[in-house]
Amino acid sequence: MAASTPSSFAAFWTAFRHNRGALLGLWTVLVIACIAALAPWLAPYGPTLTDNQVFLTPPAWQSGGSAAHWLGTDAIGRDILSRLMHGARLSLTIGVAVVAISVVLGCALGLAAGYLRGVFDMVVMRCMDVILTLPSLLLAIVIVAILGPGLVNAMLAVAIVVLPHYVRITRAAVLAEAQRDYVTAARLSGAGHLRLMLVEILPNCAAPLIVQASLGLSTAILDAAALGFLGLGAQPPLPEWGTMLADAREFVLRAWWVVTFPGLAILVTVLAFNLLGDGLRDALDPKLKR
Amino acid sequence: MPAAAPMHPFAPLLELADLQVDFPSDQGVLHAVDGLSLQLHAGEVLGILGESGSGKSVAMMALMGLLSFPAQMRATRMQFAGQDLLHASAAQRRAITGKDMAMIFQDPMSSLNPSFTVAYQLSETLRLHLGIDARAARNHAATLLAQVGIADAASRLDAYPHQLSGGMCQRVMIAMAIACQPQLLIADEPTTALDVTVQAQILELLAQLQRTHGMAMVLISHDMGVVSQVAQRVAVMYAGQVVEVQEAGALFDAPRHPYTRALLQAMPQRSQGAKRLATIPGMVPGVADRPSGCLFAPRCAHAQTACNTPAPIHRDGGSQVRCHFPLHPLGAIA
Amino acid sequence: MWRFVFTRLGLVIPTFFGMTLLAFFLIRLVPGDPIETLAGERGIDAVRHAQLLHAYGLDQPLLTQYGIYIAKVLHGDLGKSIITQAPVMQEFLALFPATVELALCAMLFALLLGIPAGVLAAVKRNSVYDHGLMGAALTGYSMPIFWWGLLLILLFSVQLGWTPVSGRIAVAYFIEPSTGFLLIDSALSDEKGAFLSALGHLALPTIVLGTNPLAVVARMTRSAMLEVLGEDYVRTARAKGLPPWRVVAIHALRNAMVPVVTVIGLQVGVLFTGAILTETIFSWPGVGKWLIEAIARRDYPVLQGSMLLLGLIVMAVNVLVDLTYGLINPRIRS
Numbered sequence: 001m002a003a004s005t006p007s008s009f010a011a012f013w014t015a016f017r018h019n020r021g022a023l024l025g026l027w028t029v030l031v032i033a034c035i036a037a038l039a040p041w042l043a044p045y046g047p048t049l050t051d052n053q054v055f056l057t058p059p060a061w062q063s064g065g066s067a068a069h070w071l072g073t074d075a076i077g078r079d080i081l082s083r084l085m086h087g088a089r090l091s092l093t094i095g096v097a098v099v100a101i102s103v104v105l106g107c108a109l110g111l112a113a114g115y116l117r118g119v120f121d122m123v124v125m126r127c128m129d130v131i132l133t134l135p136s137l138l139l140a141i142v143i144v145a146i147l148g149p150g151l152v153n154a155m156l157a158v159a160i161v162v163l164p165h166y167v168r169i170t171r172a173a174v175l176a177e178a179q180r181d182y183v184t185a186a187r188l189s190g191a192g193h194l195r196l197m198l199v200e201i202l203p204n205c206a207a208p209l210i211v212q213a214s215l216g217l218s219t220a221i222l223d224a225a226a227l228g229f230l231g232l233g234a235q236p237p238l239p240e241w242g243t244m245l246a247d248a249r250e251f252v253l254r255a256w257w258v259v260t261f262p263g264l265a266i267l268v269t270v271l272a273f274n275l276l277g278d279g280l281r282d283a284l285d286p287k288l289k290r
Numbered sequence: 291m292p293a294a295a296p297m298h299p300f301a302p303l304l305e306l307a308d309l310q311v312d313f314p315s316d317q318g319v320l321h322a323v324d325g326l327s328l329q330l331h332a333g334e335v336l337g338i339l340g341e342s343g344s345g346k347s348v349a350m351m352a353l354m355g356l357l358s359f360p361a362q363m364r365a366t367r368m369q370f371a372g373q374d375l376l377h378a379s380a381a382q383r384r385a386i387t388g389k390d391m392a393m394i395f396q397d398p399m400s401s402l403n404p405s406f407t408v409a410y411q412l413s414e415t416l417r418l419h420l421g422i423d424a425r426a427a428r429n430h431a432a433t434l435l436a437q438v439g440i441a442d443a444a445s446r447l448d449a450y451p452h453q454l455s456g457g458m459c460q461r462v463m464i465a466m467a468i469a470c471q472p473q474l475l476i477a478d479e480p481t482t483a484l485d486v487t488v489q490a491q492i493l494e495l496l497a498q499l500q501r502t503h504g505m506a507m508v509l510i511s512h513d514m515g516v517v518s519q520v521a522q523r524v525a526v527m528y529a530g531q532v533v534e535v536q537e538a539g540a541l542f543d544a545p546r547h548p549y550t551r552a553l554l555q556a557m558p559q560r561s562q563g564a565k566r567l568a569t570i571p572g573m574v575p576g577v578a579d580r581p582s583g584c585l586f587a588p589r590c591a592h593a594q595t596a597c598n599t600p601a602p603i604h605r606d607g608g609s610q611v612r613c614h615f616p617l618h619p620l621g622a623i624a
Numbered sequence: 625m626w627r628f629v630f631t632r633l634g635l636v637i638p639t640f641f642g643m644t645l646l647a648f649f650l651i652r653l654v655p656g657d658p659i660e661t662l663a664g665e666r667g668i669d670a671v672r673h674a675q676l677l678h679a680y681g682l683d684q685p686l687l688t689q690y691g692i693y694i695a696k697v698l699h700g701d702l703g704k705s706i707i708t709q710a711p712v713m714q715e716f717l718a719l720f721p722a723t724v725e726l727a728l729c730a731m732l733f734a735l736l737l738g739i740p741a742g743v744l745a746a747v748k749r750n751s752v753y754d755h756g757l758m759g760a761a762l763t764g765y766s767m768p769i770f771w772w773g774l775l776l777i778l779l780f781s782v783q784l785g786w787t788p789v790s791g792r793i794a795v796a797y798f799i800e801p802s803t804g805f806l807l808i809d810s811a812l813s814d815e816k817g818a819f820l821s822a823l824g825h826l827a828l829p830t831i832v833l834g835t836n837p838l839a840v841v842a843r844m845t846r847s848a849m850l851e852v853l854g855e856d857y858v859r860t861a862r863a864k865g866l867p868p869w870r871v872v873a874i875h876a877l878r879n880a881m882v883p884v885v886t887v888i889g890l891q892v893g894v895l896f897t898g899a900i901l902t903e904t905i906f907s908w909p910g911v912g913k914w915l916i917e918a919i920a921r922r923d924y925p926v927l928q929g930s931m932l933l934l935g936l937i938v939m940a941v942n943v944l945v946d947l948t949y950g951l952i953n954p955r956i957r958s
Binding site: 021122126127129130133134135136137138139141142145146147148218222225226229230231232242245248249252253256259260262263264266267270271274275278 | 638642643646650654655759763765766768769770771772774775778782894896900904915916919924931938939942
Binding site: 419 | 750860865
């Protein structure tokens with residue numbers, strides 16, 4: 001059910017439009033993306049600018065707070081609002097990068113496995129089984145433990161963890177299509193395998209891939225934040241939301257705002273992507289509609 | 291062809307007046323049942339004939355109280371065995387449903403719960419409506435299975451639905467329906483999903499049970515052959531309305547409504563060696579193109595200008611016809 | 625059915641080998657000298673290096689090493705912790721009950737709240753309950769666990785002072801560990817107030833860990849129920865006059881539970897993931913916290929061993945779930 005012709009896209013958009021949750025998700029994602037893109041100009045301060053005079057200032061509406069720091073400051077005087085905005089850039093970049101890597105790699109593996117079958121297929125699927133069986137964070141932690149903590153390694157780890165989903169979708173599509181007569185006909189007439197895979201088979205799994213990718217974005221952001229919280233992901237002073245929470249743990253008693261806002265940012269972003277993903281799924285496949 | 295229905299001096303068992311069932315949707319309101327009025331006497335067999343989308347199933351589901359969201363139902367009158375169903379509470383209706391008024395459906399294999407045995411599903415009805423204990427219910431269930439012609443009933447009791455054939459599943463459904471000796475049995479396309487050989491058996495079973503128990507029966511079908519075998523009176527439905535009601539024999543020999551005649555002519559058995567089978571041109575009106583006058587007018591060979599106004603219903607005893615210009619005249623206009 | 629069991633068990637073998645392979649290569653993938661990684665020492669001189677090489681069996685061919693590793697794993701020997709020098713298996717077994725207790729409570733929490741929520745949302749489809757419950761479920765599903773834990777601590781422990789901040793039981797109590805499950809052990813002991821203390825310490829971690837599974841169970845139950853409620857056999861159940869609670873709770877739920885049970889089993893992996901974070905926040909002495917500490921201290925044998933063990937446990941649970949599914953589904957059972 002590829003949304004390639006104008007009429008099917010129009011049908012998809014009508015269905016999507018009716019889903020208020022999905023629209024809300026879409027708008028929120030767009031707002032966050034704008035904030036992320038414009039962060040260097042929107043944010044009142046630099047994300048790493050420290051000022052020991054104003055450390056642990058409460059948010060503007062509480063006593064002790066000031067309009068200079070709307071959401072307060074952290075333990076070394078950095079403005080939380082600015083850090084959140086720059087953190088949006090990080091989180092969205094992480095999400096997109098992770099999904100991009102895993103989609104490309106996953107599709108490649110899935111196409112190859114479904115097309116070539118045999119031993120290669122078996123090995124790939126067993127590997128995917130192992131990855132799926134292992135608890136996701138556990139595997140990510142182990143990968144980062146091997147490679148060393150850091151943002152890039154964390155992204156790689158999360159990409160590997162979500163890989164099996166894309167492999168399965170693509171492989172299933174290949175298996176379904178490979179039976180069809182036109183594939184046999186094309187092969188007999190000498191059409192290249194690669195062309196066949198990309199042009200004929202891939203569009204058939206576009207819909208589930210899109211849905212999985214959208215939901216994958218939210219998983220990526222959550223998992224990367226978890227790694228950051230554990231000290232294994234983005235390292236300070238990067239303003240990644242999870243990393244911000246790691247620093248904040250000790251201030252639960254004294255400064256609630258240091259703990260609340262970064263987590264809220266994660267929640268809103270992930271929720272928005274999930275709403276979007278659910279809406280895409282409902283609009284693209286009526287059979288799955290609730 | 292069964293004998294003609296005798297005259298009834300008593301009050302009818304079932305009275306439906308002006309039943310309306312609507313399904314609101316994004317494209318507009320679908321009038322699934324549009325002003326249906328029917329009467330049924332005790333022990334009588336009524337056939338309801340119509341294409342899919344004619345509202346025949348929906349009407350009976352409304353009677354049984356089985357309509358679900360987003361259906362909207364209203365009626366001037368809905369009386370069964372002297373009880374007013376329109377103003378009865380949900381609990382009062384449930385006391386009748388499955389006990390005095392029962393229904394069997396089109397696809398027997400999916401109509402039985404796959405996770406429970408035949409014995410469980412039969413006993414459930416018995417224990418609910420007759421209040422008997424588990425042991426007695428099981429024995430009774432075995433008797434019922436024998437009544438519906440299942441050989442070796444005792445061993446079938448502990449079977450799961452997927453272990454039974456379609457015909458057997460339908461027999462089990464019938465057993466569940468007659469378990470509490472209902473006064474009315476509604477059969478909605480009971481043979482459509484079955485093999486041809488089994489169809490005849492099931493119809494024969496239904497006819498025999500109807501005679502033995504003396505219950506009234508409504509047989510819904512799109513297949514004239516099925517209806518003609520069992521029904522004494524036949525109602526023909528089109529696009530949510532009843533267009534004709536007559537005794538079965540009279541209906542097939544001399545239909546009064548052009549739609550009925552067109553249906554009869556379209557039967558392959560009646561093609562009389564013609565090169566092409568007759569069809570009815572056009573399509574059943576949907577939500578968007580419902581005529582304001584007679585619903586059949588766009589497709590009727592006899593349509594005239596007067597047919598752009600809603601057709602009047604002519605009644606005479608148990609017969610009716612909804613047409614401006616019936617093919618044969620019928621008593622007074624209601 | 626036995627064929628089904630054996631086929632399913634057969635699939636376990638490649639996964640087992642895959643996991644042990646991963647664990648085996650883990651140490652060797654760490655940048656740097658594997659000897660240094662395993663021994664936890666830096667700047668080892670040549671003599672000691674040769675000694676350790678032999679002691680760890682790294683002078684053997686790779687395949688032999690792998691074979692020895694598998695043999696050791698099957699005997700329960702997963703090496704020794706670099707920091708404590710205690711056998712990894714021993715430490716794991718000592719700490720695992722704490723994690724299991726937490727995970728079980730969280731799952732129970734998720735089921736007790738999630739299933740009724742899903743059923744309610746399905747039965748009252750598109751109502752305010754439905755939208756509200758599903759909105760809450762989506763929020764719970766999108767919630768970063770570590771933040772949710774901190775938030776709850778902030779609210780209930782700091783602001784309201786209702787619950788403790790960390791640990792399994794108040795420091796004042798010393799309970800003899802017999803089952804390893806503090807709830808059971810404290811209930812069996814003579815210490816007054818111990819059980820309540822253990823319960824109080826479990827409260828917040830259970831809620832935190834159980835929120836994600838709760839959301840998944842609620843959503844899954846709703847969609848399974850919606851599908852089942854539209855099935856023919858539910859219509860039959862209503863046609864029998866069964867009260868609504870019976871239709872939902874017995875006929876519908878029984879069939880809806882099948883996909884839900886599968887999902888529950890698959891949640892085990894998610895629970896372990898969540899446990900790592902939850903234990904860190906609440907200083908809950910389970911394998912999750914142990915794992916995190918091991919990373920910080922570069923205790924690779926612990927990392928390798930606990931990864932393998934947790935992976936194998938999840939695999940075992942998946943197999944159990946598949947087998948249970950086979951038992952529930954009558955089609956496979958017979």
